[in-house]
Amino acid sequence: MVRHGLPDSDRSRIMVILHNVFLHIHPPKLHPSGLRIRHTFCLGGITFFLFLILTVTGVLLMFYYVPDAGRAYEDMKDLAFVVPFGRLIRNLHRWAGHAMVVTVIFHMARVFYSGAYRPPREFNWVVGVMLLVLTLLLSYTGYLLPWDQLAFWAVTVGTNMGAATPVVGHNGPFAILQIDNDVRFALIGGTEIGQNALLRFYVLHCILLPLVVVALMAVHFWRIRKDGGLSRPL
Amino acid sequence: MPSDAPSHDRRVFVKAGLFGLGSALFASLAGGIRFFFPKVLFEPSSVFTAGMPGDYRAGEVSERFRESNRVWIIRTPEGALYAIEANCTHLGCTPQWFADERKFKCPCHGTNFNVAGEVLAGPAPVPLYRVSIRLDSRGRLQIDKRVKENRPDKWDAPPFVLKDSGGRA
Numbered sequence: 125m126v127r128h129g130l131p132d133s134d135r136s137r138i139m140v141i142l143h144n145v146f147l148h149i150h151p152p153k154l155h156p157s158g159l160r161i162r163h164t165f166c167l168g169g170i171t172f173f174l175f176l177i178l179t180v181t182g183v184l185l186m187f188y189y190v191p192d193a194g195r196a197y198e199d200m201k202d203l204a205f206v207v208p209f210g211r212l213i214r215n216l217h218r219w220a221g222h223a224m225v226v227t228v229i230f231h232m233a234r235v236f237y238s239g240a241y242r243p244p245r246e247f248n249w250v251v252g253v254m255l256l257v258l259t260l261l262l263s264y265t266g267y268l269l270p271w272d273q274l275a276f277w278a279v280t281v282g283t284n285m286g287a288a289t290p291v292v293g294h295n296g297p298f299a300i301l302q303i304d305n306d307v308r309f310a311l312i313g314g315t316e317i318g319q320n321a322l323l324r325f326y327v328l329h330c331i332l333l334p335l336v337v338v339a340l341m342a343v344h345f346w347r348i349r350k351d352g353g354l355s356r357p358l
Numbered sequence: 359m360p361s362d363a364p365s366h367d368r369r370v371f372v373k374a375g376l377f378g379l380g381s382a383l384f385a386s387l388a389g390g391i392r393f394f395f396p397k398v399l400f401e402p403s404s405v406f407t408a409g410m411p412g413d414y415r416a417g418e419v420s421e422r423f424r425e426s427n428r429v430w431i432i433r434t435p436e437g438a439l440y441a442i443e444a445n446c447t448h449l450g451c452t453p454q455w456f457a458d459e460r461k462f463k464c465p466c467h468g469t470n471f472n473v474a475g476e477v478l479a480g481p482a483p484v485p486l487y488r489v490s491i492r493l494d495s496r497g498r499l500q501i502d503k504r505v506k507e508n509r510p511d512k513w514d515a516p517p518f519v520l521k522d523s524g525g526r527a
Contacts, residue, residue, distance in 0.1 A: 277465075315401060316401060
């Protein structure tokens with residue numbers, strides 16, 4: 125539209141949609157059942173929208189938050205009391221994060237109850253399960269970042285569950301490793317939650333996990349189209 | 359043998375090349391995993407000195423090293439010294455000592471332990487760990503958290519208890 129001016133025919137109007145990378149996510153043809161809101165409740169779309177909110181607010185929070193054990197808590201407090209609109213941004217991020225976990229689960233329930241996981245869409249269900257796990261990991265890694273008592277002990281408890289992993293955790297069944305070389309040690313970069321754990325969770329939360337999520341979401345959306353669009357009543 | 363058939367030499371070359379590539383990938387994967395295990399830790403040492411035996415009164419649960427090293431040093435009314443690691447055996451929170459009730463209580467999920475470290479109530483499956491307590495060459499208490507024991511039939515022997523320290527204080 126920027127390059128060619130306003131479209132003046134039906135053909136050019138549809139071309140604006142079809143030739144736009146952001147708008148072409150919507151298919152050119154749709155079965156009427158796919159337009160009924162109660163068919164999907166747009167739960168996947170809501171989840172994606174929340175992910176966009178989380179990306180934007182997360183980037184904004186990164187302008188003020190430093191993942192240093194000595195000042196992370198103070199930065200979080202500054203966001204709440206000093207930074208203009210900081211509390212709004214932080215709470216948007218926080219509530220969108222909680223809501224995303226909920227909508228992912230509702231989305232999965234909808235897919236399950238409408239049988240949309242069945243062939244030919246079974247692989248997209250597998251991708252969806254990976255996205256569920258990544259959503260939970262994003263939620264969990266973000267949990268540590270406020271660096272308050274709740275965050276510290278919740279992550280202590282959670283990573284100690286990791287230490288109970290069979291074989292590769294030092295506290296699990298058939299343990300073969302020690303507290304300073306097991307899977308929990310690799311995750312938190314020490315034998316207890318400290319500066320290394322904060323920095324690792326920050327990098328996972330802000331860089332690594334979002335990159336993987338974006339890649340898998342691209343596959344997830346693409347497969348919807350390749351598998352024949354939204355499932356519909358037979 | 360027709361001249362355009364794949365030669366034996368080329369197969370050997372490709373196989374060796376693939377083996378080399380595979381080995382290189384495996385080595386980088388192993389190195390990538392090793393990267394996440396730091397060699398130097400900025401944590402309190404597992405071995406530390408905890409003052410003289412005479413610093414601890416009979417019947418006292420000392421909180422002196424709880425904040426810095428997560429260890430309580432306890433002297434029984436009979437005079438023996440032992441050290442308990444302040445690390446809940448349920449999921450690793452730090453319990454608190456309530457002197458009026460003579461109990462350790464964990465704030466995370468509510469396990470109660472008695473002064474010996476045995477579970478009184480709550481989800482912890484096993485008693486608190488006792489750690490090694492010895493006298494060093496200058497008569498100071500030396501705690502080694504790497505050596506620990508939480509079986510009641512084993513913890514009443516050295517190095518988990520120090521019975522004849524009173525005279526040296």
